[in-house]
Amino acid sequence: MHAAFGDDRRSDRADDPSGAAPTTTGDPLKSLEVEPESAATIFGDRIELGRRFTRDLALHGELLGLIGPLELPRLWTRHVLNSAVLAPLILPGARVGDIGSGAGLPGLVLAIARPDAHFVLIEPMERRCEWLHAEADRLGLDNVTVLRARAEDAFSVAPLDQVTARAVSALRTLIPLAAPLVRRGGELIVLKGARVQDEVEAARKQIAKYRLSAIEVVELGRGLVPEATRVFRATVDAAS
Numbered sequence: 001m002h003a004a005f006g007d008d009r010r011s012d013r014a015d016d017p018s019g020a021a022p023t024t025t026g027d028p029l030k031s032l033e034v035e036p037e038s039a040a041t042i043f044g045d046r047i048e049l050g051r052r053f054t055r056d057l058a059l060h061g062e063l064l065g066l067i068g069p070l071e072l073p074r075l076w077t078r079h080v081l082n083s084a085v086l087a088p089l090i091l092p093g094a095r096v097g098d099i100g101s102g103a104g105l106p107g108l109v110l111a112i113a114r115p116d117a118h119f120v121l122i123e124p125m126e127r128r129c130e131w132l133h134a135e136a137d138r139l140g141l142d143n144v145t146v147l148r149a150r151a152e153d154a155f156s157v158a159p160l161d162q163v164t165a166r167a168v169s170a171l172r173t174l175i176p177l178a179a180p181l182v183r184r185g186g187e188l189i190v191l192k193g194a195r196v197q198d199e200v201e202a203a204r205k206q207i208a209k210y211r212l213s214a215i216e217v218v219e220l221g222r223g224l225v226p227e228a229t230r231v232f233r234a235t236v237d238a239a240s
């Protein structure tokens with residue numbers, strides 16, 4: 001049991017970018033960040049879907065408790081593009097699990113950017129699953145499955161080629177949930193904040209136990225987003 005995951009208010013929020021904040025009123029689109037020029041570069045010919053997702057998230061995200069209102073002026077850079085820069089790491093045709101998709105970050109964004117891959121969005125909260133289903137339908141994405149489950153109960157989706165996660169938990173608690181879902185030779189791709197190296201140190205035991213190798217911290221999106229996205233990347237050599 002991972003009691004700390006029962007209520008995401010109690011999970012490790014050290015790099016939680018969802019930005020809990022007081023409620024705003026009025027038209028959310030007025031506060032939405034202007035689309036950065038780099039968005040079209042990052043999404044390529046999928047930019048129209050990227051725009052629709054960002055607009056839908058701006059319109060519904062606060063009401064559904066997916067994002068805080070203070071996130072609207074940085075929705076593109078801090079959330080959507082921060083997720084989309086991962087797209088080149090997704091293997092061609094891969095089956096990818098996204099643990100704790102929430103608003104669809106990075107799972108739905110990657111499903112937009114990488115239509116060749118299939119994404120299983122693993123999310124325990126009903127309302128968030130409803131949003132993920134509805135939004136995938138609205139966008140006409142046929143490469144998305146939503147699974148209402150905690151990662152530790154999601155064995156039916158294994159083995160996956162890659163697993164992503166953003167703002168779910170510290171590495172030392174995330175690795176035991178994520179690694180068992182990945183096939184031998186598959187990958188963990190975890191978005192992290194500035195303290196990623198400290199988290200890697202704190203997770204040494206779990207890294208050894210779950211036989212992670214080729215560990216690296218990569219920075220993505222430099223020159224495209226104001227703050228590069230830090231990613232913990234590792235190969236899962238064998239199930240423990």
Ligand SMILES: C[S@@+](CC[C@H](N)C(=O)[O-])C[C@H]1O[C@@H](n2cnc3c(N)ncnc32)[C@H](O)[C@@H]1O
Binds near residue numbers: 016102124152
């Ligand atoms: C802080 S939110 C982050 C959501 C999204 N990834 C983002 O970056 O905006 C954490 C999400 O992880 C989900 N979560 C918490 N524990 C989980 C678990 N054990 N397995 C799968 N998802 C979990 C929560 O329901 C919540 O949607």
